[in-house]
Amino acid sequence: MPQYTEKVIDHFMHPRNVGEIENPDGVSTITNPACGDTMMLQVKITGNVISEAKWRTLGCSVAIATSSIASEMMTGMKLEEAEKLSNKAIADALGGLPRVKMHCSVLAADALKDALKDFYTKHPDKKPYTVAK
Amino acid sequence: MADGKVIYMDHAATTALHPEVLEAMTPYFSQLYHNPSSIYGPAQLARKGLDEAREGVASVLSSRPAEVVFTSGGTESDNSALKGAAMALKQMGNHILISSIEHHAVLHTCHWLEKLGFETTLLSVDKYGLVNPDDVAKAITDKTVLVSVMYANNEIGTVEPISDISKAVRARAKVLNRSIIMHTDAVQAAGYLDLNVDKLGVDMLSLSSHKFYGPKGAGVLYIRRGTPFTAQEMGGTQERNRRAGTENMPGIVGTAAALKRAERSREANVKHVQALRDQMIAGIEDTISRVRLNGHPTKRLPNNVNFSFEMVEGESTLVNMDMLGVCASSGSACTTASAEPSHVLIAIGQAMDIARGALRLTLGEENTKEDVAYVLSVLPGVIERLRAMAPVK
Numbered sequence A: 001m002p003q004y005t006e007k008v009i010d011h012f013m014h015p016r017n018v019g020e021i022e023n024p025d026g027v028s029t030i031t032n033p034a035c036g037d038t039m040m041l042q043v044k045i046t047g048n049v050i051s052e053a054k055w056r057t058l059g060c061s062v063a064i065a066t067s068s069i070a071s072e073m074m075t076g077m078k079l080e081e082a083e084k085l086s087n088k089a090i091a092d093a094l095g096g097l098p099r100v101k102m103h104c105s106v107l108a109a110d111a112l113k114d115a116l117k118d119f120y121t122k123h124p125d126k127k128p129y130t131v132a133k
Numbered sequence B: 001m002a003d004g005k006v007i008y009m010d011h012a013a014t015t016a017l018h019p020e021v022l023e024a025m026t027p028y029f030s031q032l033y034h035n036p037s038s039i040y041g042p043a044q045l046a047r048k049g050l051d052e053a054r055e056g057v058a059s060v061l062s063s064r065p066a067e068v069v070f071t072s073g074g075t076e077s078d079n080s081a082l083k084g085a086a087m088a089l090k091q092m093g094n095h096i097l098i099s100s101i102e103h104h105a106v107l108h109t110c111h112w113l114e115k116l117g118f119e120t121t122l123l124s125v126d127k128y129g130l131v132n133p134d135d136v137a138k139a140i141t142d143k144t145v146l147v148s149v150m151y152a153n154n155e156i157g158t159v160e161p162i163s164d165i166s167k168a169v170r171a172r173a174k175v176l177n178r179s180i181i182m183h184t185d186a187v188q189a190a191g192y193l194d195l196n197v198d199k200l201g202v203d204m205l206s207l208s209s210h211k212f213y214g215p216k217g218a219g220v221l222y223i224r225r226g227t228p229f230t231a232q233e234m235g236g237t238q239e240r241n242r243r244a245g246t247e248n249m250p251g252i253v254g255t256a257a258a259l260k261r262a263e264r265s266r267e268a269n270v271k272h273v274q275a276l277r278d279q280m281i282a283g284i285e286d287t288i289s290r291v292r293l294n295g296h297p298t299k300r301l302p303n304n305v306n307f308s309f310e311m312v313e314g315e316s317t318l319v320n321m322d323m324l325g326v327c328a329s330s331g332s333a334c335t336t337a338s339a340e341p342s343h344v345l346i347a348i349g350q351a352m353d354i355a356r357g358a359l360r361l362t363l364g365e366e367n368t369k370e371d372v373a374y375v376l377s378v379l380p381g382v383i384e385r386l387r388a389m390a391p392v393k
């Protein structure tokens, strides 16, 4: 199917890291205001690194593919790096997205920021000094 | 499918040109290329082809040949019908009545007419998508000039009671002593329903050839004799001054060939696709939970299946089915790029989150029982897989 890259199809058909984490350190459930699609993300944090990420998504194929690849990308990432993971970087990792579907990649990027915020709220001491605002 | 075969179940979007239609069209590309308006001998053959095509279409509509206007398709026919009638009657009133589930070719034309001072009333439909003729009568005012209700809906397949609506319009027009033009968009009805314009009681009717195994970019606007109409294409005198421009001869000949063929095989084809439709609907209802059939259980196009699945995004279902070799749609082809829920599903009262989960399978001549069985063998697994990924159950 030419509309999406092979990577998008691969992650949509064989999504990685679907599910929940027992005792997660950061959680987020967010909805894309543009379409109402929803993603739930849970992360486990070991030291200052995301050691595990699990998700569930009710959304289009691109929302599912970006959830999947983003969970792979964030796993092993330092927190300050993860803070900066952009939807553009996620889309690029999938080999690009059609312009009309770019908004779908925002879901995973926002869920990650939100899950980290949840973690910092529970553990203010772990907040890296690099983070502004 | 495992053997790489692709099952096409999106006939409401378009159909493949039938070989018989292609054969009829072929001479008009280069052999009979002459302009039918020209005076010399060879052009008379083109003229003859044009006249015969018009007679062919008229025979299916039970109209006069002169009432048939060839256009570039359903979109142009709808645009011309609405603009042409509104412009012609603008001294008489500025009110237009349409259903809330019309195709965008009608909806957007009305929005445009609103900028010119027209007012549109959108008639609401019931939970099956049916327009009530009494509602039409009640909504007609002493400013109404035009009523447009589609014969069959492209998404949910609901068949509207056009002849009853026409009767209601005529009755009100008589009481108010004014002329009100009745138009129907029959783009999805062709090949499945009776197109007799007198039985339907309409003044104008739109067709699009590629929906009945004819060529794309060709269609028909039927305009009943005496109907006020202002041409929307200006230039030459073609189509009796109702549509200027050198005729698209292959398209016109193909339109006639396809329409005659569709009418000839209508009964058999309806029987064929209806059996498949019923097999599909029963199969989905039996094997998948939390589903809802959109549209009317019986007053629906014989080839239309449209289901909403709770907790599934329609686009995901489509992409997954595509991977399994099935071409389907989540509504109209034009809205699949956008994430917006369909205005048709919203109009029949679906909640936003369910409206996004729709799957439309529209069957055609070449589909078989085995095709349906294949879809039924994979679809439950697709829905289950997607639901298993969703955050809330």
Ligand SMILES: Cc1ncc(COP(=O)(O)O)c(C=O)c1O
Binding pocket: B012, B013, B072, B073, B074, B075, B076, B078, B103, B105, B150, B152, B153, B154, B185, B187, B188, B208, B209, B210, B217, B332
């Ligand atoms: C009900 C209806 N009206 C109008 C149209 C427009 O036809 P076309 O795209 O051939 O111009 C369509 C096609 O999708 C349709 O389904």
Ligand code: FES
Binding pocket: A032, A034, A035, A036, A037, A059, A060, A061, A062, A063, A103, A104, A105, A107, B339
């Ligand atoms: S359409 Fe909603 S995330 Fe893609």
